[in-house]
Amino acid sequence: MKIAIVFGGVSFEHEISIVSSIAMKDVLKNELVYIFLDENREFYHIPTDVIKSKLFSSGDYKKFDKLSIAKNGFYKKGGLFSKEKPLDFDIALTLMHGGDGEDGVVASLFEFYNIPYLAPRVEACVVSSNKFLTKGYASSVDVNVVDYKYFTKGDEVKVDEFPVILKPVKLGSSIGVSIVKSKEELDYALDVAYEFDDAIIIEPFISGVKEYNLAGTKVNGEFKFSILEEPQKAEFLDFDKKYLDFSRTSKAKEIDLGEELNTKVKEAFKRIYNNLFEGSLIRCDFFVIDNEVYLNEINSIPGSMANYLFDDFNALLNEVASNLPKRKHIPISYEYVNKIHSAKGK
Amino acid sequence: MKIAIVFGGVSFEHEISIVSSIAMKDVLKNELVYIFLDENREFYHIPTDVIKSKLFSSGDYKKFDKLSIAKNGFYKKGGLFSKEKPLDFDIALTLMHGGDGEDGVVASLFEFYNIPYLAPRVEACVVSSNKFLTKGYASSVDVNVVDYKYFTKGDEVKVDEFPVILKPVKLGSSIGVSIVKSKEELDYALDVAYEFDDAIIIEPFISGVKEYNLAGTKVNGEFKFSILEEPQKAEFLDFDKKYLDFSRTSKAKEIDLGEELNTKVKEAFKRIYNNLFEGSLIRCDFFVIDNEVYLNEINSIPGSMANYLFDDFNALLNEVASNLPKRKHIPISYEYVNKIHSAKGK
Numbered sequence: 001m002k003i004a005i006v007f008g009g010v011s012f013e014h015e016i017s018i019v020s021s022i023a024m025k026d027v028l029k030n031e032l033v034y035i036f037l038d039e040n041r042e043f044y045h046i047p048t049d050v051i052k053s054k055l056f057s058s059g060d061y062k063k064f065d066k067l068s069i070a071k072n073g074f075y076k077k078g079g080l081f082s083k084e085k086p087l088d089f090d091i092a093l094t095l096m097h098g099g100d101g102e103d104g105v106v107a108s109l110f111e112f113y114n115i116p117y118l119a120p121r122v123e124a125c126v127v128s129s130n131k132f133l134t135k136g137y138a139s140s141v142d143v144n145v146v147d148y149k150y151f152t153k154g155d156e157v158k159v160d161e162f163p164v165i166l167k168p169v170k171l172g173s174s175i176g177v178s179i180v181k182s183k184e185e186l187d188y189a190l191d192v193a194y195e196f197d198d199a200i201i202i203e204p205f206i207s208g209v210k211e212y213n214l215a216g217t218k219v220n221g222e223f224k225f226s227i228l229e230e231p232q233k234a235e236f237l238d239f240d241k242k243y244l245d246f247s248r249t250s251k252a253k254e255i256d257l258g259e260e261l262n263t264k265v266k267e268a269f270k271r272i273y274n275n276l277f278e279g280s281l282i283r284c285d286f287f288v289i290d291n292e293v294y295l296n297e298i299n300s301i302p303g304s305m306a307n308y309l310f311d312d313f314n315a316l317l318n319e320v321a322s323n324l325p326k327r328k329h330i331p332i333s334y335e336y337v338n339k340i341h342s343a344k345g346k
Numbered sequence: 347m348k349i350a351i352v353f354g355g356v357s358f359e360h361e362i363s364i365v366s367s368i369a370m371k372d373v374l375k376n377e378l379v380y381i382f383l384d385e386n387r388e389f390y391h392i393p394t395d396v397i398k399s400k401l402f403s404s405g406d407y408k409k410f411d412k413l414s415i416a417k418n419g420f421y422k423k424g425g426l427f428s429k430e431k432p433l434d435f436d437i438a439l440t441l442m443h444g445g446d447g448e449d450g451v452v453a454s455l456f457e458f459y460n461i462p463y464l465a466p467r468v469e470a471c472v473v474s475s476n477k478f479l480t481k482g483y484a485s486s487v488d489v490n491v492v493d494y495k496y497f498t499k500g501d502e503v504k505v506d507e508f509p510v511i512l513k514p515v516k517l518g519s520s521i522g523v524s525i526v527k528s529k530e531e532l533d534y535a536l537d538v539a540y541e542f543d544d545a546i547i548i549e550p551f552i553s554g555v556k557e558y559n560l561a562g563t564k565v566n567g568e569f570k571f572s573i574l575e576e577p578q579k580a581e582f583l584d585f586d587k588k589y590l591d592f593s594r595t596s597k598a599k600e601i602d603l604g605e606e607l608n609t610k611v612k613e614a615f616k617r618i619y620n621n622l623f624e625g626s627l628i629r630c631d632f633f634v635i636d637n638e639v640y641l642n643e644i645n646s647i648p649g650s651m652a653n654y655l656f657d658d659f660n661a662l663l664n665e666v667a668s669n670l671p672k673r674k675h676i677p678i679s680y681e682y683v684n685k686i687h688s689a690k691g692k
Contacts, residue, residue, distance in 0.1 A: 010676050010678070011676060011678075012676060014678045014679075015679065015680060015681070015682050015683050016682075018683065019682075019683075039678040041417065041458060041459070041460075053683045053686070053687070054683065054687055056680065056683070057680030057683045057684055057687075071387065099676060100458075103468065104450065104454060104468055104472070105454045105457055105458050105468065106458075107454075108450060108451045108452075108453075108454030108455065108458075108468070109454065109455065109458060111451055112387060112446075112451050112452075112454075112455060113387070114387075122449065122450055122451065122454070122468070122472060123472050123476060123479070126450070126468060126469050126472035126473070127472070127479065130469060132486065133469070133473065133479075133482075133483065133486075135486065136479075136482040136483055136485065136486035137479065137482055139482065139485070139486075140478065140479075140481065140482035140485075140496070141496075150486070150487075152620060152621050153621075154567075198621060199621065221500075274498060275498045275499075275544060275545065330356050330357060330358060330445060332356070332357075332360045332384075332385040333360075333361065334361060334402065334403030335361070336361050336362075336365075337361055337364065337365075337399040337400065337402065337403045338403055340399070341399070341400055341403075
């Protein structure tokens with residue numbers, strides 16, 4: 001199976017996407033095709049043997065072939081009298097962690113142009129890329145979340161008890177996130193967050209809370225889980241540290257929380273995944289507080305696909321790729337238009 | 347302002363979209379441009395003076411010019427040596443009530459290709475086109491919803507008390523919806539609903555409940571509401587009756603629920619709209635039960651834009667069109683890539 005990795009994108013996480021995508025060369029045995037989406041929303045085909053991060057920061061990617069997206073795939077321009085040539089691959093793997101990827105824009109393009117893709121479908125993207133919607137969704141499927149308040153630009157923000165953690169609703173990778181320890185720090189944190197988004201959530205900051213990451217997917221109705229990891233973290237991961245995380249390819253260390261908690265974490269994952277996330281491999285980050293499991297966030301396109309959490313990532317990804325959700329056929333009918341015309345006698 | 351009405355789409359509501367779009371000729375004074383999306387996901391430019399529903403049922407629309415969608419707009423093919431010509435319009439008005447429209451697919455295309463549009467943004471589409479997500483969202487913004495249970499294909503469905511109303515989560519216009527009066531009717535209703543969707547919700551069917559519709563939008567931070575209407579309905583509206591509803595252009599009759607309830611309905615609308623639905627004009631359908639307001643559903647692209655609920659629909663739509671949300675500039679940086687390269691000394 002030939003996999004096209006689609007990366008880059010108009011996103012605060014553009015760079016992370018590049019690093020994450022290059023990491024795939026080390027962990028996937030498939031023939032890979034690299035499709036870069038640049039800041040002008042132009043697609044380029046980057047040859048796999050020369051790809052490196054500097055190509056993008058230098059602008060040198062522009063010397064490679066431009067692609068257009070159209071029905072059933074990506075196409076290279078032909079000459080004046082030759083036809084466009086389709087780029088050869090079997091499925092696309094979207095590896096854009098913020099805008100264009102996790103927000104559902106490119107998933108919509110793939111739906112529209114009938115391109116098979118391994119990534120969350122549009123609904124799953126929207127739910128997981130907006131922390132406010134994630135909270136509501138988790139509650140709907142009976143998964144605990146930490147209490148929160150939701151504010152939009154212009155709302156009066158009142159905080160009763162510090163410290164709190166303040167997050168723009170729509171960005172990942174800790175961008176725009178602040179821990180606010182006192183009233184004096186609040187205005188600055190609000191300014192920072194509103195720089196990135198018009199809506200924020202504020203949660204109590206629970207010092208010393210343990211976070212655990214579990215990745216997984218579903219193949220033919222059966223869940224496939226990664227090991228559970230307790231990620232390294234400072235007070236919370238800032239962008240620099242998370243960035244390095246996106247290039248991880250060496251196997252993580254498993255943590256055992258005991259049977260009861262291990263099961264609770266998996267049950268919570270299943271409730272989140274079912275069935276909104278079909279077609280994707282996601283990583284859920286959980287807190288454990290007083291022996292209960294809370295969802296922190298859903299990474300619907302996790303950094304380097306969370307490969308480092310799986311025993312045989314290559315085999316699993318290929319299994320998912322071979323079992324993508326089928327599109328439902330929607331018949332177009334003109335029954336009612338015809339009925340009206342025959343009633344009118346014309 | 348020249349408005350491009352984008353309609354059709356791969357959708358169970360394809361026909362309704364046609365009827366709804368043609369109705370715009372009667373209620374908008376703007377110069378209109380019609381862009382039809384057919385079942386093969388090809389766009390066509392239909393001349394405004396000849397548009398009628400029969401053009402589509404007969405397939406005659408194919409004799410008009412094909413369009414391609416690309417950066418900043420829609421384009422007509424030029425000759426062999428002439429350039430593609432952009433179709434001239436100021437903003438697009440998406441009038442697809444089901445798939446491709448309300449599900450966020452075309453909104454994503456417009457985001458991707460930088461085309462200004464009057465319609466819900468992608469997140470708003472996803473939340474309002476999925477009844478399960480709508481329920482969760484309404485609860486998150488403190489708007490009442492009728493109790494419900496959520497099931498996906500394969501789940502065991504147990505109903506304690508009949509009658510219930512059973513709905514596929516993702517379709518509008520009552521498609522696939524059944525009122526189930528007894529256990530014996532349940533399997534058939536499930537088959538019908540699962541024909542259209544893999545997930546359903548089941549609610550108690552409250553006989554004789556009153557439904558009220560309120561449409562509205564926000565212009566420069568200020569809410570603009572329509573009159574409140576109590577729509578005509580049989581036990582519940584079936585597709586035929588709703589279909590006729592989509593061509594409505596004559597003014598509806600206002601209903602006054604008294605100051606307290608009128609205010610409650612508007613407050614609920616505001617909480618739903620804010621700020622997820624910016625850039626769109628939506629219709630919310632509410633129930634009133636025991637003097638409390640419950641959200642039934644959000645029509646994020648209402649039939650014929652709910653023009654019949656507004657005193658001066660033409661003026662309002664033009665106001666919204668002139669105040670569409672601005673896109674945030676997302677700077678692409680290569681700070682971290684550069685940092686790594688300078689650390690590595692290459």
